[in-house]
Amino acid sequence: MSVLNTITRLWRFHGGLHVPEHKAESNSAAIEALPLPAQLVLPLQQHIGAAARACVRVGERVHKGDALARADGYISAALHAPTSGTVVAIEPRPVAHPSGIPVLSVVLESDGRDEWGPNSLPTPIEDYLRLDPAYLRERVREAGIVGLGGAAFPTAVKLNAEGAIRVLVLNAAECEPYITCDDRLMRERAHAVIGGLLLMRRALGVKDCIIGIEDNKPEAAAALQAALEQFADDAEDVLLQQIPTLYPSGSEQQLIRVLTGVEIGRSRRPVDSGILCQNVATAAAVHDAVTEGRPLISRVVTVTGSGISTPRNLEVLIGTPLSALIEYCGGYTPRAARLIIGGPMMGLALPGDDLPITKGMNCVLVAGADDVSAPEESMPCIRCGECMNACPANLLPQQMYWHARAREFDKAQQVNLFDCIECGCCAAVCPSHLPLVQYYRFAKTEIWAAEREKKKAEQARARHEFHLYRLEREEAEKAARLQAKKSAAQQRGHEAETPAADPKQAAIAAALARAQAKKAAAKAEATAGESSNELSPEQLEKLAAARARAEAKRLAATQTAGEAANDATAALSPEQLEKLAAARARAEAKKAASAPAQANADAAPALSPEQLEKLAAARARAEAKKAASAPAQANADAAPALSPEQLEKLAAARARAEAKKAASAPAQANADAAPALTPEQLEKLAAARARAEAKKAASAPAQANADAAPALSPEQIEKLTAARVRTEAKKAAQEALAAATAAVAALDADAQEEAPTASPAAEATPAPLTEEQLARLAAARARAEAKKAAQSGKPASSDQEQ
Amino acid sequence: MQFATTTSPHVHLGNSVGRVMRRVVYALLPGLLALVWIFGPGVLVQAAIAVSTALAAEALMLTLRGKPLGRFLGDCSALVTALLLAIALPPLAPWWITVLGTGFAIIIAKHLYGGLGYNPFNPAMIGYVVLLTSFPREMSSWAAPLTLHGSTPDLATTLALVFGERSAETLDAVTSATVLDLLRTQIGLGHSVTEVRSSPVFGLLGARGWEWVNLAFLAGGLWMCRQRTAAWQIPAGMLGALAVISTLFWLVDAARFAPPWFHLFSGAAIFGAFFIATDPVSASTTPRGRLIYGAGIGVLTWVIRSVGGFPDGVAFAVLLMNIAAPTIDQYTRPRVFGARA
Numbered sequence A: 001m002s003v004l005n006t007i008t009r010l011w012r013f014h015g016g017l018h019v020p021e022h023k024a025e026s027n028s029a030a031i032e033a034l035p036l037p038a039q040l041v042l043p044l045q046q047h048i049g050a051a052a053r054a055c056v057r058v059g060e061r062v063h064k065g066d067a068l069a070r071a072d073g074y075i076s077a078a079l080h081a082p083t084s085g086t087v088v089a090i091e092p093r094p095v096a097h098p099s100g101i102p103v104l105s106v107v108l109e110s111d112g113r114d115e116w117g118p119n120s121l122p123t124p125i126e127d128y129l130r131l132d133p134a135y136l137r138e139r140v141r142e143a144g145i146v147g148l149g150g151a152a153f154p155t156a157v158k159l160n161a162e163g164a165i166r167v168l169v170l171n172a173a174e175c176e177p178y179i180t181c182d183d184r185l186m187r188e189r190a191h192a193v194i195g196g197l198l199l200m201r202r203a204l205g206v207k208d209c210i211i212g213i214e215d216n217k218p219e220a221a222a223a224l225q226a227a228l229e230q231f232a233d234d235a236e237d238v239l240l241q242q243i244p245t246l247y248p249s250g251s252e253q254q255l256i257r258v259l260t261g262v263e264i265g266r267s268r269r270p271v272d273s274g275i276l277c278q279n280v281a282t283a284a285a286v287h288d289a290v291t292e293g294r295p296l297i298s299r300v301v302t303v304t305g306s307g308i309s310t311p312r313n314l315e316v317l318i319g320t321p322l323s324a325l326i327e328y329c330g331g332y333t334p335r336a337a338r339l340i341i342g343g344p345m346m347g348l349a350l351p352g353d354d355l356p357i358t359k360g361m362n363c364v365l366v367a368g369a370d371d372v373s374a375p376e377e378s379m380p381c382i383r384c385g386e387c388m389n390a391c392p393a394n395l396l397p398q399q400m401y402w403h404a405r406a407r408e409f410d411k412a413q414q415v416n417l418f419d420c421i422e423c424g425c426c427a428a429v430c431p432s433h434l435p436l437v438q439y440y441r442f443a444k445t446e447i448w449a450a451e452r453e454k455k456k457a458e459q460a461r462a463r464h465e466f467h468l469y470r471l472e473r474e475e476a477e478k479a480a481r482l483q484a485k486k487s488a489a490q491q492r493g494h495e496a497e498t499p500a501a502d503p504k505q506a507a508i509a510a511a512l513a514r515a516q517a518k519k520a521a522a523k524a525e526a527t528a529g530e531s532s533n534e535l536s537p538e539q540l541e542k543l544a545a546a547r548a549r550a551e552a553k554r555l556a557a558t559q560t561a562g563e564a565a566n567d568a569t570a571a572l573s574p575e576q577l578e579k580l581a582a583a584r585a586r587a588e589a590k591k592a593a594s595a596p597a598q599a600n601a602d603a604a605p606a607l608s609p610e611q612l613e614k615l616a617a618a619r620a621r622a623e624a625k626k627a628a629s630a631p632a633q634a635n636a637d638a639a640p641a642l643s644p645e646q647l648e649k650l651a652a653a654r655a656r657a658e659a660k661k662a663a664s665a666p667a668q669a670n671a672d673a674a675p676a677l678t679p680e681q682l683e684k685l686a687a688a689r690a691r692a693e694a695k696k697a698a699s700a701p702a703q704a705n706a707d708a709a710p711a712l713s714p715e716q717i718e719k720l721t722a723a724r725v726r727t728e729a730k731k732a733a734q735e736a737l738a739a740a741t742a743a744v745a746a747l748d749a750d751a752q753e754e755a756p757t758a759s760p761a762a763e764a765t766p767a768p769l770t771e772e773q774l775a776r777l778a779a780a781r782a783r784a785e786a787k788k789a790a791q792s793g794k795p796a797s798s799d800q801e802q
Numbered sequence B: 001m002q003f004a005t006t007t008s009p010h011v012h013l014g015n016s017v018g019r020v021m022r023r024v025v026y027a028l029l030p031g032l033l034a035l036v037w038i039f040g041p042g043v044l045v046q047a048a049i050a051v052s053t054a055l056a057a058e059a060l061m062l063t064l065r066g067k068p069l070g071r072f073l074g075d076c077s078a079l080v081t082a083l084l085l086a087i088a089l090p091p092l093a094p095w096w097i098t099v100l101g102t103g104f105a106i107i108i109a110k111h112l113y114g115g116l117g118y119n120p121f122n123p124a125m126i127g128y129v130v131l132l133t134s135f136p137r138e139m140s141s142w143a144a145p146l147t148l149h150g151s152t153p154d155l156a157t158t159l160a161l162v163f164g165e166r167s168a169e170t171l172d173a174v175t176s177a178t179v180l181d182l183l184r185t186q187i188g189l190g191h192s193v194t195e196v197r198s199s200p201v202f203g204l205l206g207a208r209g210w211e212w213v214n215l216a217f218l219a220g221g222l223w224m225c226r227q228r229t230a231a232w233q234i235p236a237g238m239l240g241a242l243a244v245i246s247t248l249f250w251l252v253d254a255a256r257f258a259p260p261w262f263h264l265f266s267g268a269a270i271f272g273a274f275f276i277a278t279d280p281v282s283a284s285t286t287p288r289g290r291l292i293y294g295a296g297i298g299v300l301t302w303v304i305r306s307v308g309g310f311p312d313g314v315a316f317a318v319l320l321m322n323i324a325a326p327t328i329d330q331y332t333r334p335r336v337f338g339a340r341a
């Protein structure tokens, strides 16, 4: 019996919202083809999964439909030339992503001829409904089709669930306000939509299909019905269901619930319950790929909102700049206030229109100031529960908010943070205008980052343990060999009563000595250059030069820090490792402040756990203050033992160093000095620094000088003061910049759950996040995430799962 | 062109704290009118005193705490606290009682706990309870209802009593003990409920006059629930529990325990259920939690009324359940979408 016969009604999901629909602005505008743009930018990553691998070279001429990049791995998607022309560059270009990190892209200059190549199209297939499923999947894969509803998950991967699926759901809900591209597509190309659905059904080997369409699109529903009738028997067991218009019924989970009554939570994927969901535009693309051999090189985009002169639905080549769409629609109106990719509930606001259209973009919404909520001053949560009433995932948004705000991420997880689909219902109804979704995103990314760090630390520990074990084993083996040789030699010696064995023993001893020397050298290297107290002028010179280099590389340094720490692990005890890992976690999240962490990691091997503890505590304090005062301090501490020449150079080096951003230098200088210090010295250092930090930057030099004074000759002071006067002038100019940097650094430091090493006070009461902080943190985190993802080739995040 | 990059969602449906609070004020209006009709203009005088005190105290505290005045005064939360307290006070209470109670509510019970959204206790009820325990005499002389006296004190008399000298005679002439008081003392003297109820202070359902006031509050409260300004689960839980427990005991011993309609319509049960217990900040916030929270208040109200030392138990019951709210929340989380039941 068909499953469809058991479906006799529609189900409800909890919550949901009636958001003003704004469909009328654009739903009467038929789909038009946008004129060919002069240049197309095609990011290699515009889908979930691994970025595609470019298969063209710069300067190469391509035909329309030629492959530009191939899928790299199972979860990936190919990319094709949307028109004929020349590849003029393959370089990182900005894309529409929260992080704003550029993505490697193929830049294609159109030749205006728009010619298909002789080989770019596989043979069209007429009788496509009788095709072999495996071949169908292959065609879909080659065509580079991804989910066009916004998620951009490679379609071929989803179609591989053959045999596991009982029901195929076609998502025609289009529940986000403003968007009408699917509506128009269904009205104008219903045949292709149904054809694609039947193809996917065949590829999956399922029988039952349900089409879910919101009841605010009666024309589209009628068109689909007519197409179904055209297919007659082929379209048997396809059920067209009109569902009540209620945001977010187009979300996969909610749609499946409404149509089948099945709830698919976070712990299960839809396929685990035998249900697969595909978007209507994806269906049409599958149809075109199979029947015409046409790869995914264009899509329908709604351009709408009161900020645009003439709202339209456009057939747009992938890679077309947004500005071309805006221009074609008559440009911005004076009301234009926000540029949003996607809908107003889940869309991404962009700073400008110089970005390319990618496969997952269904709408360009230019909202007028009064259509969107101003980033209004929010009030405290009054626990009214409106958010809870609206939440389609049946969560307690108010409690998730409380925990995220207090950075109690484990508690946030306990109240099911990860079941949140970021639909925005809660924030849209919150009387206090809290940016709830932003808090959830922040908490999620923090948790992800922490988990990644944990995994890394565990791997490092395992490596270290294995290393220790190996050392031990080698040592034991060596001893055994030695013992064996010794006893043999002894025996021989006994036999011969001559010192014949001596040369051998000498050789062994020599080898041992060499090894020892090497070890010592290695150690010396590891701790090289740290102690200003014992440095020769040459070393000082080098140190300064090295520091200058290090600062020039700030970002690169972040990664090196991790590596350096890894290298150092061999010499570290587990506790040290633990701490080191924590330090690294912090280090990676910082920008300017990353350099000191590296210095630290380098220095770590020589530090005892206590020293580490103190050093870390001191650093945490130091970073929170204005950076300007610290360099002077570091200097002052180092000064007493320095010769006049050293001082001279040091001052010069300082002058150079201060010309750089202040945040990184002081901490590094400090860290450099640390390894050679005894705990008492450290204690004093920290105390002295604490004093110095209590003053403003202006007063710091004076004190630093005073501290240093006893050991300095009048000439030295003279010089020191002169140097200081020079640097002061520079400093004044940089004060503002330094303060800003320090603030950011402190913020970042805050964000890193300092618990293990932060000063106790800071640990006990982590100040709740203000929205401003949240915004900055979120942005920083998004960038970091994207970078990491780019490196590891994994998806950054699947923001718009719609 | 350069655009702002705020995060999604980009639309807001226009709700605001101010709107929520103003709706509470509208919902109070029928009850207020009924109070004026039955007990004279005293309640308006009290409201005026309480509102001015509350706004002044709020402004003071906001300034001290460095909060933006316009935004936070505009949220009307102080206005609501003041009105709730004014309604709970005897209409002819001396002015300083009202000033003291309102000031305490706003300054101590609200702002010293962190201000809007952070107060674990209902500020109005804290103010009320402080007054009740500190000045029991002033707090227990209610204006006699119109239905009993045939007239209510006019504005001049009211103002004189509130602001001027309060001689025992004038006071006695216009006040009477509340029915709950009467019931307690009479039962304490060994009379049965039926005997006591034949006293003229009793009306059809509960206390004479009070029935109308309570009906008016009920209307306002129901409207508020319909508007989803108040969570319906709380009044439902509270009145339901109060009805159930009073019915049970009344059936067991009708001579010693008052009937359910008496409990529902005499004291502050309805007003408390819809306007006091529903204060979202200090109440439970999950759907099931709200039912339990309301039910807890209902049971405690009955217990305090029947065996406790105070005439009405709503205020204490609310405060007690405020303490339990976070725990209730923790154990009543709704089943998350997709989670197995």
Ligand code: SF4
Binding pocket: A380, A381, A382, A383, A384, A385, A386, A387, A388, A397, A398, A401, A426, A429, A430, A431, A432, A433, A434, A436
């Ligand atoms: S809607 Fe806003 S104010 Fe109300 S409980 Fe949720 S987060 Fe708090």
Ligand code: SF4
Binding pocket: A387, A390, A391, A392, A393, A394, A395, A397, A419, A420, A421, A422, A423, A424, A425, A426, A427, A436, A437
């Ligand atoms: S964004 Fe998350 S918490 Fe808010 S309503 Fe949607 S699912 Fe619920």
